[in-house]
Amino acid sequence: MASPKVAVVGAGVIGLSTALCITETYPSCSVTVLSDQFSPNTTSDVAAGMLIPHTYPDTPIDRQRQWFRETFTYLFAISNSHEAAEAGIHLVSGWQVFKSTPKEELPFWSDIVLGFRPMSEAELQKFPQHSFGQAFTTLKCDCPPYLLWLEKRLKATGTQMCTRKVADLWELHSEYDIVVNCAGMGAQQLVGDKQLFPVRGQVLKVHAPWVKHFIRDGDGLTYIYPGIHRVTLGGTREKGSWSLSPDPGTTRDIFDRCCSLEPSLQGAQDIEVKVGLRPSRQCVRVQREVLSHGGVKLPVVHNYGHGAGGFSVHRGTANEAAHLVGECISALQGSSSRAKL
């Protein structure tokens, strides 16, 4: 198998970063990214792209730490390079505030972000309704810039991008040797995963360039994330809702909640409302599978179900998925050399 043909389904942050890891680790592969949507119309484009991990209940914490650490290290290097502005990666400092002291005062990622420490009394004065807080510096991946930068790097390696709606992974078996499923919410239909469910998030993207810090309520529902040109105000976590239409009552509610954390947002301009469905799962599915149908086998690597934490762990899961692709390649080479005997 001189040049394995790999299809990556999905062009959000997971699909593109996984495709990139595959081309970097196995340059002999010919990779094609297939998706019905590309930036700026993916779920990733709605997200703020903040590196603040979501905790998956059924994934071992060590593995989540590893994913986050790899992702943070990778993006930290880009933020420090000439490519930072083009890639949309930048450092941002701020505060996570709690109305009551959380059970876990030190989250598993506190030593990976920069300068993590509890907030002082003086700092908490800014948040009269909150009694505890954490200050730290982390990274933000602005989209579309980050996705466009990934696409550019992929094209430079010869990766093809095709707009195509894949209805069934089997469609691909005659054209490709290995399929990587990064379809996010689309995996529910694509592979019939009933453990995958949408968590609807509505956000506002506003013009408020004087806001230089992130502010996040520890309950995860209210947050202010300043990006390069716009500030993302959020949000909602509506489990099981498939609606992609913005809800005006929700817009008002998000705006009010964010203004109570940061009153100067009253002066925000150009409010744009967006909705995304977080592809949620009790654990991220990074797994190999061999589909079998009438004697024909199709190796598949799954990398989906990142829910609210896609950006935070994307590079780590992409690395793991690429490694699994390597195993598929070895298995194919093993069986093809056996076939030659």
Next chain:
Amino acid sequence: MRVAVIGAGVIGLSSALCIHEQFHSLVPSLELEIYADHFTPHTTSDGAAGLWQPYLSDHGNLQETLWNKETFDYLLGHLHSPAAKEMGLFLISGYNLFTEPVPDPSWKNIVLGFRNLTPKELELFPGYSYGWFNTALMLEGRSYLPWLTNRLTQRGVKFFHKKVESFQEVSGDGVDVVLNCSGMRSGDLQPDPELQPGRGQIIKVLAPWVKHFIITHDLKSGIYNSPYIIPGSEFTVLGGIYQHGNWSEEISAKDHKSIWDSCCRLLPPLQKVKIVGKWSGLRPARPSVRLERESIRLGNLQGEVIHNYGHGGFGITIHWGCAMAAARLFGSILQERKHLASPPGPRL
């Protein structure tokens, strides 16, 4: 009671506002007039980035540290008010970088969240081995000065576009007190060899992904002679020039290159940014701020001058503390002239 204020930079406007706020109801005849050759956006204060940060050391001048603190606390109190955006006031965090360990500054407990940098953070800044992180404030002159001007105009304060050549010039005709906030040009009104220009130059760029200030220090070359990057609400300021005794307000190509090269070394992504402006100005530098009363012969009357100048590169940082001190001096003048029975209100 007529008061003439000379100077319409941050010092002149804030002193005038502070005095009017404190004394207007107590002295109904109080009339304030502001005279200046330059108004916003053409004052020295307009060119400054607007970052609240004193120099590294107060050289034992505790008075100035107190005025800095009063200013910070005053601004912090306004952070959540509806006026904050109009004032150009917002929180900002960032880095101060050194090539060797240094003592903590006098202002470490004034700002929020002051701490040393971790080794991982220092990786961002090759060549620097020590530093601080803290949260401070930005007060952008090009918003703050118009805001002050509006407040003063609402209060009936009058403005006169005029280059004042002497105290006598404004103090004729019933002016009892002159407030000298003439910054760099105070020497024209009364010679002061201690007042010298600290020439600065900056480049304004569009770099909206930069959310932190980054200020480097070279202890040998002195304050602000080392690159700094300060992100504002509309553009980012690149700087790092402090030339003592240089009166030129022209843009120097050599200084421009020096700022550009050193800032791009500090933050490589800057190489690709768009330059949207350049500016050069003179910091009114003095070993200490001159904030005191002086009795002056004005014709055949004794007049009072309150001097409030020489704030160097920390005018915005110290302005409100000085304005309140100037107001206290004004209050003592009123007392002496029996305009007031006793000083008004509790004060710091």
